[in-house]
Amino acid sequence: MKEVSLSLIGFGNVGKGVAEVILNKNQYFKEKYGLDIKVVSITDSTATIWDPEGIDLKEALEIKRSFGSLKFWGSEYDIYDLKPPDVVEEVESDVIVDVTNDKNAADWHLKALNNGKAVVTSNKPPVVFRYRELLETAYKKNVPYLFEATVMAGTPIISLLRNALFADSVERIWGVLNGTTTFILNCMEEGMSFEEALKKAQELGIAERDPSNDIGGIDAGYKGVILHNIAFHPFDFKKASIEGIERISEKEIQENIKKGTVTRLVTLVENGKVEVRPIKLPTNHPLAVKGTSNVALIESDLLGELVIKGAGAGVKETASGVVSDIIRASLETKHL
Incomplete structure (x- = not known):
């Protein structure tokens, strides 16, 4: 022992x-x-x-x-x-x-x-x-x-990138990596205002008392830089391009639903690039997750597309x- x-x-x-x-x-x-x-x-x-x-x-x-x-x-x-x-x-x-x-x-x-x-x-x-x-x-x-x-x-994307894809060259990673913003956007899709959705997330312990890192995209940017560090090489966070969800209106969300799309805060990681921004996605897209789930779509030269999905928050x-x-x-x- x-x-x-x-x-x-x-x-x-x-x-x-x-x-x-x-x-x-x-x-x-x-x-x-x-x-x-x-x-x-x-x-x-x-x-x-x-x-x-x-x-x-x-x-x-x-x-x-x-x-x-x-x-x-x-x-x-x-x-x-x-x-x-x-x-x-x-x-x-x-x-x-x-x-x-x-x-x-x-x-x-x-x-x-x-x-x-x-x-x-x-x-x-x-x-x-x-x-x-x-x-x-x-x-x-x-x-x-x-x-x-x-x-x-606990969804093992770090272990996957560090220990499992030795033969593959990662080309890019697309991810929905912040469960708080997905929860808020889900609530807005159900008819809530941004303020109501944020308040509900805070009451449930999904959002922090100061939610700025989440809704401003900083948390997703941190995670994107960590993935870049592993998949490619160390990346300067100051060079990341980050946009949050603060400017998305309830009207825009409802119009998207009528067109069969949803908005998610998506992190893109490529060699020398980390971007975080809201993107419209078809409702059946692998990144169109709900609740506080996280998902990452890893593109590599040998495997092609690999999707890893799981809980992105919770004790x-x-x-x-x-x-x-x-x-x-x-x-x-x-x-x-």
């Missing part, structure tokens, strides 16, 4: 989802992969809980749900005022798991890699803005740097991508 210790940084919805998967499927991971995964530290925005023997995840989840913060934990565990860079430096763990929205996380990702620790993340900005540096450091230190959940949640769906990467990192890391 291979023992693997994790530092879980971020204990919001996705962090709690990751903890639940590890808690509920621990025996399954032991039997299928020979991995005994234990979480030795958990960090939220207020505190870090740390126990080298492993934290009781059931209790951690109960504390978080009851009190909203790890700082209210009782005397069973010591409570530390450790920020992510401190956790990386001071806590002995094999894998750093970043499920935060920290835009500066690349700095402590690099510190972890340089310390010989694998890094698994769902946090997009490090992979968008510091991709080359992170991958080169991971290669030099011979430790994994994995980020499946940054695009399409358990994102946790699926994160935990899959944890397992992959654990199996790949030789010194564990």
Whole structure:
């Protein structure tokens, strides 16, 4: 049995989802992969809980749900005022798991890699803005740097592009990569105004309190750059052409429906190009998804068209991508 210790940084919805998967499927991971995964530290925005023997995840989840913060934990565990860079430096763990929205996380990702620790993340900005540096450091230190959940949640487009299409040259990728905008456009197709659709998405937790990154196309642009980084070479986000859905009117949506078309926020990725813009599509087009589903159409020289579709949002769906990467990192890391 291979023992693997994790530092879980971020204990919001996705962090709690990751903890639940590890808690509920621990025996399954032991039997299928020979991995005994234990979480030795958990960090939220207020505190870090740390126990080298492993934290009781059931209790951690109960504390978080009851009190909203790890700082209210009782005397069973010591409570530390450790920020992510401190956790990386001071806590002995094999894998750093970043499920935060920290835009500066690349700095402590690099510190972890340089310390010989694998890094698994769902946090997009490090992979968008510091991709080359992170991958080169991971290669030099011979430790994994994995980020499946940054695009399409747990739907494994990253693994597909990195590990499955060795013989193919990718020519372009078309994708509907932001579930929030698809949900809003769906609601508008059903007769809602943009404001009503956005409010509904926020009430259901599909849209953030500040939805600007989603409706402005920034999130889809981030994901397009990540796909470009993998399929071609590192891409400068400033060179991406991005248009959101803010200017689309209810009248335009209804007229499209009468013509048998729908509008989706589509990301196009080609060698040297990332574009995000609303596009009219026939209702039977592979990209004309509904709800919060994501879809990508990959065009390559040998396979032709390959469509990958799945959940692009959701706690358990994102946790699926994160935990899959944890397992992959654990199996790949030789010194564990």
